[in-house]
Amino acid sequence: MKLSKNFTNPLAANNPVIVQILGICSALAVTVKLEPAFVMGISVTFVCAFSNLLMSLLRNSVPSRIRIIVQLVVIATLVIVVDQVLRAFMYDVSKQLSVYVGLIITNCIVMGRVEAFALGNKPWASFVDGIANGLGYTIILVMVAFFRELFGSGSLFGQTIIPESWYIANGGFYSNTGLMLFPPMALIIVGCIIWIHRTINKDLQEK
Amino acid sequence: MGLRKFVDKIKPTFSEGGKLSFLHSTFGGFETFLYAPNIVTKRGAHIRDCNDIKRVMITVVVALIPALLFGMYNIGRLAGFTDTSCAGIFDAFLYGLIEMLPMIVVSYGTGLAIEFIFAERRKHEVYEGFLVSGLLIPLVMPIGVPLWMVAVATAFAVIIGKEVFGGTGMNVFNPALLARAFAFFAYTPQMSGEKVWFESGAIHNFLGLTPNAAEAATTSGATALANLGDFGALLPEGAQTVTNCAALDAFFGFIPGSIGETSTLAILIGAAILLFTGVASWRIMLSVFAGGLAMGYVFQATGVTDYEAYYHLIVGGFAFGAVFMATDPVTAAQTNAGKWIYGLMIGVLAVLIRVINPAYPEGMMLSILFMNAMAPLIDYFVVERNIARRKKLIKNVK
Numbered sequence: 001m002k003l004s005k006n007f008t009n010p011l012a013a014n015n016p017v018i019v020q021i022l023g024i025c026s027a028l029a030v031t032v033k034l035e036p037a038f039v040m041g042i043s044v045t046f047v048c049a050f051s052n053l054l055m056s057l058l059r060n061s062v063p064s065r066i067r068i069i070v071q072l073v074v075i076a077t078l079v080i081v082v083d084q085v086l087r088a089f090m091y092d093v094s095k096q097l098s099v100y101v102g103l104i105i106t107n108c109i110v111m112g113r114v115e116a117f118a119l120g121n122k123p124w125a126s127f128v129d130g131i132a133n134g135l136g137y138t139i140i141l142v143m144v145a146f147f148r149e150l151f152g153s154g155s156l157f158g159q160t161i162i163p164e165s166w167y168i169a170n171g172g173f174y175s176n177t178g179l180m181l182f183p184p185m186a187l188i189i190v191g192c193i194i195w196i197h198r199t200i201n202k203d204l205q206e207k
Numbered sequence: 208m209g210l211r212k213f214v215d216k217i218k219p220t221f222s223e224g225g226k227l228s229f230l231h232s233t234f235g236g237f238e239t240f241l242y243a244p245n246i247v248t249k250r251g252a253h254i255r256d257c258n259d260i261k262r263v264m265i266t267v268v269v270a271l272i273p274a275l276l277f278g279m280y281n282i283g284r285l286a287g288f289t290d291t292s293c294a295g296i297f298d299a300f301l302y303g304l305i306e307m308l309p310m311i312v313v314s315y316g317t318g319l320a321i322e323f324i325f326a327e328r329r330k331h332e333v334y335e336g337f338l339v340s341g342l343l344i345p346l347v348m349p350i351g352v353p354l355w356m357v358a359v360a361t362a363f364a365v366i367i368g369k370e371v372f373g374g375t376g377m378n379v380f381n382p383a384l385l386a387r388a389f390a391f392f393a394y395t396p397q398m399s400g401e402k403v404w405f406e407s408g409a410i411h412n413f414l415g416l417t418p419n420a421a422e423a424a425t426t427s428g429a430t431a432l433a434n435l436g437d438f439g440a441l442l443p444e445g446a447q448t449v450t451n452c453a454a455l456d457a458f459f460g461f462i463p464g465s466i467g468e469t470s471t472l473a474i475l476i477g478a479a480i481l482l483f484t485g486v487a488s489w490r491i492m493l494s495v496f497a498g499g500l501a502m503g504y505v506f507q508a509t510g511v512t513d514y515e516a517y518y519h520l521i522v523g524g525f526a527f528g529a530v531f532m533a534t535d536p537v538t539a540a541q542t543n544a545g546k547w548i549y550g551l552m553i554g555v556l557a558v559l560i561r562v563i564n565p566a567y568p569e570g571m572m573l574s575i576l577f578m579n580a581m582a583p584l585i586d587y588f589v590v591e592r593n594i595a596r597r598k599k600l601i602k603n604v605k
Contacts, residue, residue, distance in 0.1 A: 168397070173353060179393035188367055195371075 007128050010136040013201065017140040018194045022108040027141055028186040029100055034157045036096045037145035038138070039086070043101060045134025047078045048110050052118040052130030059119050071114050072105070079105045109133055144189045152180030214238055232326035236333030260375075264338040266486045270477035271342055271531065277473040278466035279303030282350050285463055307466065310345035313354045317361040318344075325370045336375030336382075336537075337365070343383035343531060346467025347524065347572075348390065352397055360390040380579045381538045384528075384572055391572065457521040468527040471520070478530040487534035490546040495529035496520060498554020512562050519558050528557070528571035538579040542589040549585055553578045 016022045023044070030040045054074050055062075062070050083101045086094040094101065104110065113133050118126040149155055154162035154176050166174035179185050198204045220227050221234035239261070283299025286306075318337045326333040344361055364386035369378040391398045456462055460470025468474075481487035503516025519525055533539065533553050540549035553574050560570030 168353070173355070175353070175356070175394050175397060177359070177393040178395055179389060182392065191371075 003125060003128060006125060007132045010129070010132040011139065012136070012197075015136045015140065015197075016109045016112070016133050017137055018190065018197050019204065020112075022112055023137055024187075024190065026100055026103065026107060027137075027144060027190060028183040030097055031141055031145040031148050031186050032152065032181055033096070034142065034145045034149050036093050037141040039090065039093045040097055040100065041134070041138025041141045043082045043086070044104055044107060044109065044137050045131055046082060047075060047104050047107075048113055048134040048137075049127055049130035050078050051075045051110055051114055052126040053123055055114045055118040056121060056123040056126035067119070071111060075105050075110055075114070109137055140190070140193065143193060144186055147189050148180045148186060151177045152185075211242065214241065229327060232331065232333050233323050236323065236326070239332070261335045261338075263486055264335045266484050267339045267481065267531070268342055270480040270486075271339075271346065271467070273473035273476040274346060274467040274470060274527065275307075275342070276300075277460050277470040278346060278468075279307050281460060281464075281469050282306050282466065284461070285350065306350065307345065309354055310348060310352075310357055310466075311342065313357050314344040314361050315341040317358045318365050321362060321365045321370065325374065329374070331374075334375035336369075340364070340382045340386075343467075344386045347383060347387045347465050347527070349398055349465050352390070352394075356390055356394050356397060360386040360393070363389045376537055378537055380576055381532055381535045384532050384576055384579075387572055388576055391569075454515075454518065454521065457518070462522065464522075465524060465527075468524040471526045474526045474530050481530065481534070487530070488536075488539065488546055490543060491534045491539055491550040492529055494547050494550025495533050495554045495557075498551035499525055499529075499558050500554070501551075502555045502558035506558065506562050519561065523561070523569055524571045525557060528575055529554070532571075532575050533578075538582060540582040540585045540589075542586050545582070545585040545589045548589075549578055549582055552581070 010016060014020070017024065017027055026040065026044075031037045051071070051074050055071060058070065058074075079102060082104065083094070086097070086101060113130055117129045121129070146156065149157075150161060154160060154174075162174060162176075164170055168175050218234070218238075219225050221231050222228065227234075280296065280300045280303055282303030283301065283306075286299075286302055288295060288299035288302055315337075318341045322337050323333055341361075344357065344364070348357060348360075364382040368380050368382045368385040369375065372378050387398075457469075458471045460473060462469050478487070478492060482489050482492070499519050500516050503514075503519045506512050507514070507516050529550075533550060540546050553571075556574035556577060557570040560573055564570070
């Protein structure tokens with residue numbers, strides 16, 4: 001497969017979240033606000049890219065019997081690096097993400113790409129694949145978080161968007177949709193994105 | 208007839224190949240609204256029956272009218288029009304009508320617009336399913352809820368609750384109840400609690416009427432607010448006014464609450480219409496009331512709450528839910544044995560949630576939605592059991 005195709009495919013046509021339905025749990029958990037969602041996406045991209053790269057380099061020297069344990073060691077190391085970096089430089093976001101940074105290790109996308117791609121491809125292609133899949137995940141997270149933060153909290157990236165005077169408490173007519181802050185709404189938004197995506201991409205529709 | 212001729216004249220424009228053929232379903236919807244369709248089934252066995260979806264739906268709408276009319280009167284009464292003379296009752300009713308009418312228009316407008324768009328896109332005719340939901344939604348909303356919330360809740364219920372599953376007849380959850388559940392969780396302060404009733408005075412000025420000032424102060428003042436407006440405003444637990452309001456008042460509906468739910472009497476008239484015409488299942492209605500009453504007695508007997516068991520049936524949305532929501536033929540259990548289980552569980556769960564969980568005052572909404580999800584499972588086991596029983600019969604004969 002061509003490298004450019006390698007990069008663009010996971011962004012939309014074969015998106016890990018909305019086509020392969022992987023990584024849904026974290027997509028529901030961290031998308032209440034845009035900032036943590038964005039940081040989470042970048043973290044996963046980092047872990048995914050470097051675990052792909054490292055496993056691709058190691059692919060000929062690791063016996064297939066113990067490959068899962070090796071993959072776990074590699075991914076866990078990277079996740080700890082991410083966790084420590086976030087704690088050092090973005091403590092607030094790290095607090096908001098809480099356990100979900102640690103849980104990147106269980107994110108199906110990371111392990112899935114290592115298993116499905118890195119073990120059978122050269123390092124550079126694997127690295128690109130990891131970045132592309134991570135970005136595909138980030139795009140969906142940011143989209144979901146955009147709607148959830150805008151309608152749930154009336155802000156974007158922590159900046160207030162809806163004027164204060166609109167709110168009922170201040171004599172206006174508007175009220176935030178509290179349901180957006182609950183995980184079920186994230187699931188419904190992901191569902192709607194899948195719906196639109198499939199309507200546009202006819203080849204994804206089941207016969 | 209002039210209208211028939213006119214409809215026939217413009218028909219080719221909307222048919223295949225016509226200029227406005229993309230509005231085919233919309234045209235069909237209005238045509239069948241005006242006239243009985245003249246399409247003849249050409250082949251296959253078919254049963255002729257006068258009860259099509261349209262007639263069933265209209266029967267439910269008719270059954271809702273007593274609750275609707277009383278709800279309108281009650282809005283006015285709560286706003287301070289407490290004069291019981293003939294003119295006073297009319298004033299209260301007029302006030303309620305003006306408060307209520309925009310909600311009905313918004314609910315029907317939003318829902319039908321979405322239904323028509325989906326019908327056009329999917330190239331099928333417009334089904335009449337929304338006729339009932341569109342009236343039910345305003346009836347389960349608290350008084351004075353902002354109109355755009357009604358619109359958002361309706362849109363959510365129709366799109367996510369119904370069209371996603373394939374439209375009328377395919378939905379898992381009752382759309383009207385889903386609209387309320389959405390509004391309840393999304394706009395909690397406006398749906399229950401102290402912000403429910405905001406008296407603007409705009410309608411008073413419009414009508415040029417002056418309500419009984421003292422009464423208005425008590426009903427829209429802070430103390431009554433907490434008890435006003437929600438499905439579960441008059442809770443068995445934690446509600447202060449429940450002792451003040453006599454059982455008879457609750458039965459006739461002279462209590463605060465969502466628009467359609469207050470008068471058990473009006474709801475029972477609707478129930479009689481539904482049962483007489485055979486539209487709703489008497490098994491479900493009876494078993495919901497039985498389940499609620501039984502659970503009420505259990506709680507009363509064990510001393511969990513001191514409220515009389517029958518109170519659960521006349522306050523809040525219990526009766527409304529039992530008669531109009533639980534009996535929805537699409538979302539209820541289909542088998543006869545299944546209907547008993549389904550109904551009993553709704554009644555039991557509703558009272559259980561009311562008494563045990565103070566965070567969600569109105570258990571009826573949640574219990575019906577929960578049992579909607581369980582209904583296919585109940586049916587599955589009933590059918591399996593029946594198959595097993597008959598297999599055993601065959602074995603015994605051999």
